[in-house]
Each structure stands twice: as structure tokens, then as C-alpha cells.
Amino acid sequence: MSLSLKWFIERITTKFEFKIARSAESYYDVVILELSDGEHLSYGEAAPSRRYENGSDAILELLHTRKDQILTLPIDDAESRQDAIEKLFPESYSLQAAVDTAFWDLQGQRAGKPLWQLFGANEKMVTSSYTIGISDLSMIPAKIEEAAPYPILKIKLGTDYDHDIMRAIRAETDKVLRVDVNEGWKTIDDAKRGTEWLAEENVEFLEQPMPAHQLDDIAELREFSPLPIVADENSVRPEDLPGLVGAYDGINIKLMKCGGLTNARRMVELSQKHGFDIMMGCMVETAIGITAMSQLGSFARWLDLDGNVLLARDPFLGVGNESGELILLDKPGLGVSKRS
Ligand SMILES: [Mg+2]
Incomplete structure (x- = not known):
């Protein structure tokens, strides 16, 4: 069965302003991925850190232009999948994480086992x-x-x-x-x-x-x-x-x-x-x-x-x-x- 992918921005708000030595924020825009094989729905999340990459708008742009390549990644071979993800999205570590997580969630659901x-x-x-x-x-x-x-x-x-x-x-x-x-x-x-x-x-x-x-x-x-x-x-x-x-x-x-x-x-x-x-x-x-x-x-x-x-x-x-x-x-x- 072929895969389908959706994504959206979720604005998450902290109880207190979250301030560290280099930044202070009261909310964050994270990108949520929903991956489906028609039977299972799996999730991934990209929470980009400005220390390492651009924000969520840049991630949406990457998803728009490279969606088709995500859908052809291997479901059951995490090692080669990760190597492909890194080549696909060298600009965004958090998007790499989101895609990897959504595929692992799917892999676990298809195996009927918790990932741990x-x-x-x-x-x-x-x-x-x-x-x-x-x-x-x-x-x-x-x-x-x-x-x-x-x-x-x-x-x-x-x-x-x-x-x-x-x-x-x-x-x-x-x-x-x-x-x-x-x-x-x-x-x-x-x-x-x-x-x-x-x-x-x-x-x-x-x-x-x-x-x-x-x-x-x-x-x-x-x-x-x-x-x-x-x-x-x-x-x-x-x-x-x-x-x-x-x-x-x-x-x-x-x-x-x-x-x-x-x-x-x-x-x-x-x-x-x-x-x-x-x-x-x-x-x-x-x-x-x-x-x-x-x-x-x-x-x-x-x-x-x-x-x-x-x-x-x-x-x-x-x-x-x-x-x-x-x-x-x-x-x-x-x-x-x-x-x-
Ligand atoms: Mg730390």
C-alpha cells in the first residue's frame, strides 16, 4: 500500500517564558507530520532550534519541495532510510528527526510492538x-x-x-x-x-x-x-x-x-x-x-x-x-x- 503524508504547524505555548543564555520565547511553532500507509497513522515532530537551523517556515518549504522523496523511503530499513533522510534534508536536523520518527512509529505499529x-x-x-x-x-x-x-x-x-x-x-x-x-x-x-x-x-x-x-x-x-x-x-x-x-x-x-x-x-x-x-x-x-x-x-x-x-x-x-x-x-x- 502506498504512503501518504500530511503536515501542519502547531503553536505551543509555555507556562512561563522560556529563557536561556541565548534566547527567550513564550511560544514555539513546531511542525507535525502525519504519515499513513492506509491502515496505520503515525506521527513525527520537528521542533527546530535556532541554534542549529532556520524556523518552521523553512521546514514547510522543504516538505513542499521534497514530499515525493519522503514517500519512497524504505519503511523497514532504518539505517539506509536515515542515510537517505540526511541527504534529503541536510539543512534541517529537526525535520530529519520528524521523518525518522514518523517512519519508526509506522514500523512499530506494523510490527504490533512498542518501539522501546x-x-x-x-x-x-x-x-x-x-x-x-x-x-x-x-x-x-x-x-x-x-x-x-x-x-x-x-x-x-x-x-x-x-x-x-x-x-x-x-x-x-x-x-x-x-x-x-x-x-x-x-x-x-x-x-x-x-x-x-x-x-x-x-x-x-x-x-x-x-x-x-x-x-x-x-x-x-x-x-x-x-x-x-x-x-x-x-x-x-x-x-x-x-x-x-x-x-x-x-x-x-x-x-x-x-x-x-x-x-x-x-x-x-x-x-x-x-x-x-x-x-x-x-x-x-x-x-x-x-x-x-x-x-x-x-x-x-x-x-x-x-x-x-x-x-x-x-x-x-x-x-x-x-x-x-x-x-x-x-x-x-x-x-x-x-x-x-
Ligand atoms: Mg542544554
């Missing part, structure tokens, strides 16, 4: 963190209150008032904190001072403290740092990983930058080979993207799959999140559906 089973993963996962974006200090008590159900918080830093942010958060909570600087510290001296004072604040690890192009500085920082250092903006694609040995303790895998589940599985294998701790993260996304990444969640030491619980309303239903515990669905493929 096809991937040799299991249902048990570590607790996911909940992200506290950058804001005025006056907002922090309300944000910590909003995060009350979640036992692990990920704090965004990389401002000129990082100390004040941490002090305000620690005045509200003694929870385990993880810190993501999003490349915000520009000098090795600032970064060294940062790791020192954060180590005294019950912080578990530090994510991407310095700009990705300052890899030598990051390697020096890692030697010095009492905290594990995790790559994010440095660990974009599978081929990035060998070059990060010595500079990082762990790597953050995200579908929207690596290009989908096929490449995420490649990154899991490469991390195991090179001895990196595995973190899995996300952009601000709907349940489609979060449910997709969760299929591999049991391979991760640290999870940060909160992109859909940061939303005022998730337009899709998928993996559950009960106080940071992710609950996979026992349905074929991804098992996601539209929220009515």
Missing part, C-alpha cells in the same frame, strides 16, 4: 528533571512552587546574575539541582569559579558551561572541575562524539539535533564505546517528540524529558510524566494520539 521493545530498551527509567528557565529573581518562588511535584530541577544559568539566581533558588528548595549554562561562560577563569561555587550548592552536574568552539578550554575545565561536565551544544551528531573524549564526562542526546531515533541509537552505542555517561534531553516539544525519545530512555543515566510538561497545554497524548517518572505506553509504535 523493538529497541531492546525497557520500561524502567531514571527520574526526569524539570527545567527552571532564566527569569527575574522575583519570579523564582512561583517557578519553584510550579515545579513542586518534581524532585530534580535543571537550572538555566549563563547570566551576569548567576549567583543571585542560585541564592534565590536555594532559599526556596534543597532539591538536587543540575545546571545548564548553554555556552554562557566565555572565559576559563569564569568557568572555573563557576564550577567551584556550584559544587558547594548540591549540584549534580554541569551542562555545556562554555561555547562549543572552546573545546580546549572545556577540556582544561574538566580537569579542574569537581562536577561532571556534560556536552549538549557540542554533542549534536553521532560523528561529534569521538572528538569529545577528554573534554566531557557525559553527552546529552536530543532527537531534534541528532536527526531522530536512528541516530540517537547510534549515539547510545558510541557513548558506551567511548565511556560517556548518557543524558537524554529535548527542546520545548509536544508529547510526540518526548514519547519518541522516551523509547530509548532506559539507556540514559540522566533524563531531562520535560519539554511537554513545560507547556500550558500539550496538544498530544503520549508518555506519562508523574512527578518526573516517565510512564511508557504499552501500545504499538509510539502510541501517541491527538488530545481532543
Whole structure:
């Protein structure tokens, strides 16, 4: 049976403005794919990050011009399919992820099995963190209150008032904190001072403290740092990983930058080979993207799959999140559906 493909933009709004070291947004336009073989309907999501590519309008343009090539991709051979997807859409990692996800969802549905089973993963996962974006200090008590159900918080830093942010958060909570600087510290001296004072604040690890192009500085920082250092903006694609040995303790895998589940599985294998701790993260996304990444969640030491619980309303239903515990669905493929 031949395949058909539809797509649309979904505007998703966050509960709070989502601010990090380089950007601040209150809503995101994601592109949803619906792929059908006439019997099954599968989903994919592209949540483009401006750090890596253009926005959703550019993705619509790519879909318009290259739809026919998507429909002839192989359904049952993910490896060769992914290679073809990358040649088809070199400009958009998130569209690569959307297409790969929709095909995997279809593949799982046709096999009658949840993807986590096809991937040799299991249902048990570590607790996911909940992200506290950058804001005025006056907002922090309300944000910590909003995060009350979640036992692990990920704090965004990389401002000129990082100390004040941490002090305000620690005045509200003694929870385990993880810190993501999003490349915000520009000098090795600032970064060294940062790791020192954060180590005294019950912080578990530090994510991407310095700009990705300052890899030598990051390697020096890692030697010095009492905290594990995790790559994010440095660990974009599978081929990035060998070059990060010595500079990082762990790597953050995200579908929207690596290009989908096929490449995420490649990154899991490469991390195991090179001895990196595995973190899995996300952009601000709907349940489609979060449910997709969760299929591999049991391979991760640290999870940060909160992109859909940061939303005022998730337009899709998928993996559950009960106080940071992710609950996979026992349905074929991804098992996601539209929220009515
Ligand atoms: Mg990050």
C-alpha cells in the first residue's frame, strides 16, 4: 500500500517564558507530520532550534519541495532510510528527526510492538528533571512552587546574575539541582569559579558551561572541575562524539539535533564505546517528540524529558510524566494520539 503524508504547524505555548543564555520565547511553532500507509497513522515532530537551523517556515518549504522523496523511503530499513533522510534534508536536523520518527512509529505499529521493545530498551527509567528557565529573581518562588511535584530541577544559568539566581533558588528548595549554562561562560577563569561555587550548592552536574568552539578550554575545565561536565551544544551528531573524549564526562542526546531515533541509537552505542555517561534531553516539544525519545530512555543515566510538561497545554497524548517518572505506553509504535 502506498504512503501518504500530511503536515501542519502547531503553536505551543509555555507556562512561563522560556529563557536561556541565548534566547527567550513564550511560544514555539513546531511542525507535525502525519504519515499513513492506509491502515496505520503515525506521527513525527520537528521542533527546530535556532541554534542549529532556520524556523518552521523553512521546514514547510522543504516538505513542499521534497514530499515525493519522503514517500519512497524504505519503511523497514532504518539505517539506509536515515542515510537517505540526511541527504534529503541536510539543512534541517529537526525535520530529519520528524521523518525518522514518523517512519519508526509506522514500523512499530506494523510490527504490533512498542518501539522501546523493538529497541531492546525497557520500561524502567531514571527520574526526569524539570527545567527552571532564566527569569527575574522575583519570579523564582512561583517557578519553584510550579515545579513542586518534581524532585530534580535543571537550572538555566549563563547570566551576569548567576549567583543571585542560585541564592534565590536555594532559599526556596534543597532539591538536587543540575545546571545548564548553554555556552554562557566565555572565559576559563569564569568557568572555573563557576564550577567551584556550584559544587558547594548540591549540584549534580554541569551542562555545556562554555561555547562549543572552546573545546580546549572545556577540556582544561574538566580537569579542574569537581562536577561532571556534560556536552549538549557540542554533542549534536553521532560523528561529534569521538572528538569529545577528554573534554566531557557525559553527552546529552536530543532527537531534534541528532536527526531522530536512528541516530540517537547510534549515539547510545558510541557513548558506551567511548565511556560517556548518557543524558537524554529535548527542546520545548509536544508529547510526540518526548514519547519518541522516551523509547530509548532506559539507556540514559540522566533524563531531562520535560519539554511537554513545560507547556500550558500539550496538544498530544503520549508518555506519562508523574512527578518526573516517565510512564511508557504499552501500545504499538509510539502510541501517541491527538488530545481532543
Ligand atoms: Mg542544554
